[in-house]
Amino acid sequence: MIDTLTPLELDPYGKEFVTDPYPLYRRLRDEAPVYRSATMPFWALTRYDDVYASLRDDQAFISGQGVTIEGTEKGMPYLIIKDAPQHSWHKGLAVKIFTRGRMARLEEFIRVRAIELIEELGQRESYDWAEDFAAKLPMDVIAELTDIPEEYRDEIHRWTDIFTLRGDDADPELIKESHRRRLEIFRELIKDRKRSPKDDVITLLMTSETPDADGNPYRMTEEDIVYHYSELGNAGHETVARALPNCLLALHAFPDQRARLAADLGLAESAADELLRYDNPAQYLGRTTSRDLTLHDVTIPAGERVLMFIASAVNDERRFEHPRTLDITRPIDPRSIHFGAGIHKCLGIHLARTEIRVVLEELFARFPDYTVEPASVTRAATSNLRGVRSLTIRPGRHA
Structure with a gap:
């Protein structure tokens, strides 16, 4: 039951939000679809239609002032x-x-x-699904795509994890060091490509051209490539690393859906999409208003930070029937706003879906009676992602 007596207070870095934001999301959708924080510098949109429309309106809601609450990334060439x-x-x-x-x-x-x-970890009596599997596979995948050497992968993951921390879990100096060191690694790798070009995506970015607004050939600067390389490395593994534990927790909460998937792995594709909808790792995307905007009789002034809460939107009763019930046969939403919409819709959404689908197929094919221990879950506040930092899994017998 939703508590309608306590005042509405949305703190994206608070313990209650990090643990379970969905009851609060429903209150916001019903009571304050245009919400203004009294303690932090942001407004929030939480209904599906509002989030979808605002993400697609890149003239009224701009990204150049930053996409996090703090906006410290403003001016960086991401x-x-x-x-x-x-x-x-x-x-x-x-x-x-x-x-x-x-x-x-x-x-x-x-x-x-x-x-x-899965086979290697399945030899243990138990292991940490979040750290031993979910953090490693997406890092290896994005490293394969971008040719990040193995010796840098654990370090990049560690620094990226630090970079996303917020609230009481964050150390401002370590966050700065994380940003500096990750860019340093990618600069080193780009220098290596300049000396020895390869058939990989970084060499592709270094050598490719595209028409600019005037039709003239445009080629990225070295600094552009450093930031794009870093952006690929960060976004390419952090989102899926958060999603995979969310998937197993959701399937644990709905044993009928887990049994249905185990009986028919042909449902893995629709299951992957539904799991992303049910507990999306990407909670919100930030924008800044370029002019005064009125929505639901509330005016948001120009120059204000607005957070579009995707995770609330894809659980909106106005769009989805029984959204807080997992249904792995639910028709896939053709808009698929799990990772944004409009010009900034994530380029890697199909890759993320593929990783989740393949993991479900291979885990259930090998260890169909695995068990998870929800009591083992630990969480931390992060910039805009939600997931777990640890989750114990017992693989059980091999199929």
């Missing part, structure tokens, strides 16, 4: 904070990475690596 028209030609280069052929080859790698990890 693709996610570029506005039109610059965004168009930068994305035109980045999209070349995600070709059909490259993604097909990558799926083969995902399956082989997932099987290796």
Whole structure:
């Protein structure tokens, strides 16, 4: 039951939110679809139609002022904070990475690596699904895509994890050091590519051109490539690393759906999409209003930070029937806003779905009677992702 007596207070870094934001999301959708925080510098949109429309309106809701609550990334050459028209030609280069052929080859790698990890970890009586599996597989996948050497992978994961921490769990100096060190690693790798070009995506970014707004050929600067490389490395593994534990917890909470999936692995594709909808690791995306905007009779002034709560939107009763019930046969939402919408919709959404689908297929094929221990879960506040830092799994007998 939703508590309607306590005042509405949305603290994205608070313990209650990190543990379970969904009751609060429902109150916000019903009582304050345009919410203004009294303690932090942001507004919030939580209904599906509002979030979808605002993410697609890149003229009224701009990204260049930053996409987090703090906006400390303002001015950095990340693709996610570029506005039109610059965004168009930068994305035109980045999209070349995600070709059909490259993604097909990558799926083969995902399956082989997932099987290796599942079999290796399955020899233990128990292991940490979040750290031993969910953190490793996506890192190896994005490293395969971008040719990040093995000796850097654990360090990149560790620094990225530190970089996303917020609230009481965050150390501002370590966050700064994380940003500096990750960029340093990617600069070193780019220098290596300049000396010895390879048939990989970083060399592709270094050598490719795309028309700019005037039709002139545009090529990324070295600093652009450093940030895009870093962006790929961060986004490419952190989201899936958070999603995979969420998946097992959701299946644990709905044993009928777990049994249905175990009996028919052909449902893995729709299950992956439903699991992303049910407990999306990406909670919100930040934008800034470029002009005064009125929604639900509330005016948001120009220059204000607005958080579009995707995780609330994809659990909106106005869009989905019984949204807090997991249904792995639920029709896939054609808009699929799990990872955004509009010009900034995540380029890696299909890759994320593929990783989750393959993991479900291979885990259930090998250890169908695995068990999870929800009491083992630990969580921490992060910039805009929600997931667990630890989750014990007992693989059980081999199929």
